Amino acid sequence: MDVFKSFKSEKEKTQSVDNFFTPSKPISSPENLRGRNEEIAKILGALTTPGMHCMIYGDRGIGKSSLALSTLEGGKEHEILPEFIFQYRCIKRTSFKDIIEKPAIFIDSSYKANKIESVKKYGARAKLLDLFSVEGSREEKIIIEKEELTANKAASTFQNLDSILLIDEFDVVSDEVKHEVAEFVKQLSDLGSPFKVLIVGIGSDGEALIAGHQSVIRCMHEIKLPRVEDKYLEEIITNGELGLSLNFTPAIKERIIEISSGFPYFTHLLCKESSEQAIRENKQTIDDEVFSKALMQAVKNTEGQLKRCYDKASTSSRTDMYPKILISAAKFNNEQFTVKQWIEQINSDHNIELTYGSMNNYTGKLTKPSRGNVLMLVRRGVYKITDPRMPSYILMCHLAGS
Template structure:
């Protein structure tokens, strides 16, 4: 039986809404993606690019990959908008240090151990090229390296991205002991590293989708088991529904619900605990979400039409790409206002939500035959659903 204080402390390890998962014991789901990454490590000439929406767990996957793959030297670098090819590789190589035995000379030579710092090899080069990195690392064929470059979408320089593409191509053709994993927010590989057809055969493209309901349920149930607590099916289902596939919200709502129940000396999480968690989640949401929401719902006349349109966008049917049509929106809007409406009644509001004055709340995807919309920030949908519940 776990004591109350220990349960509260354990919650911070089991549920991690504000930081990526680092411990394999607390990582849930994503088995298929992890298997594909591991398979690349055993395939000569293959590298990985891991991409997807914000908040789907890409960094957590990168962290767990490091823990899971034990037969190589793993290094992880978080990219920033100021980084260059030089700074990224100086950062990466500064984390690679190992001891090397050097034979002495003379009649009675003695062996000496020398510390090798790979960053010293390239630091003097002002304009580092892909072949410089390759030449440096190829001197150590006895070691296997994995270099993970996370948040690669922060790199805006096409020149830097092209250098990485050239390096991956070179490593694929010539080296078997060096692996590179590119991780970042993107709808497709081209958006992340550019259009390089020569990379298709050597770059395993792994999209991180939103989590499935069974995966989200696993987060909840395994977390409850860790702290020896229970949760009603109704609360579990609500958390999954609100999460909209994003593990962040599952961790957040589960943690706050359980914390509230534990503090009240309950052994089962009920709706009242979830209500507390929802209000806390809204209060503690990222400021950019809160500000974007405020800009979108603002009404000079004080009516709630803008709010209802936004609520309808969050609740309406969306396709596999999380996009929806005006027809989808109007159907849900009618349910909210409880009267029949025409598309013309809300068309201006929907179009305005795509403009700067409303914070570019929606993105418009127009073709000759079809026009669809989606949230500019995918994590806005669960935030709106929480506001609907709290209203």
């Protein structure tokens, strides 16, 4: 059997797994979202309050996009939110005009041709701002060039459009674009527009996500997304078990939850690889044997950025110490730790006694790009792992023997 037939045959066996475990894409169905009822209620509250908009922020891999998409889908389904929802996922080169293009085209398709000729559009809950100058019975058509559609003009154009604009991965855009979007939101709020904006991005606080634009804070409800509680991670596993007629042993469930450390991404990844491995072997129970093979696949299939950073941090032709000290650092689970605490943890884990001088050599390197910036200096003698997902990946590598 050639590679294509082999792949097709295997995919046909395992494709049902993607209905329950989705590490590579956000969850869009409210039924598959776990442990976020409080946040859903807050988002719905903000988006149904006149003049109020919403922002979701937190760590990467915590489920921000899944929360946003599932809330909007459920809100539409239950007729709480408008029927028309526009989505835009940002990249570094994203401009303000890119972000607002979809609703602009919805109002008038000529915007795509670099201009908007104002034409009244009725029905489908779309109401275009009256851009006509009326003198008696004469109507003068006004043309808005695309380049001229500033934050203020966009707010005026969309002010009667009953819809929601989801802006995802907002953290990657420039401060200039963040300021324009913040001004756009402020103007919509001032106009009392039914057009709402939902911003999603990585950040430790909401102010950083909008580049410190203070005037928008009063009309932007901020939601910092915490890690998912263990009981809800277990629900993700149980839901997949029932849907796929598989059984994760209690010990494997516990191990998956421990590795995940509150990040649904790792729960979905480990469950997907485990389920596919079991199905390939015609097994119904995911035990140590199945999970050990799945773990190696999960390490290979983890998001590239984590892999690259860890490989840079751990690979050395001169010493095998880096993986050892990294697994000890991961034990602090994203909390800050002193060099003294780290030395003690290394001694406990590996029975290796290191001096402050030798540790300074490692810490100095692990904070540099050449070692993946895996470590950050919080203050003198105190460190923290830079990416909060990294401890989970380090633990996966350690358990897989990578």
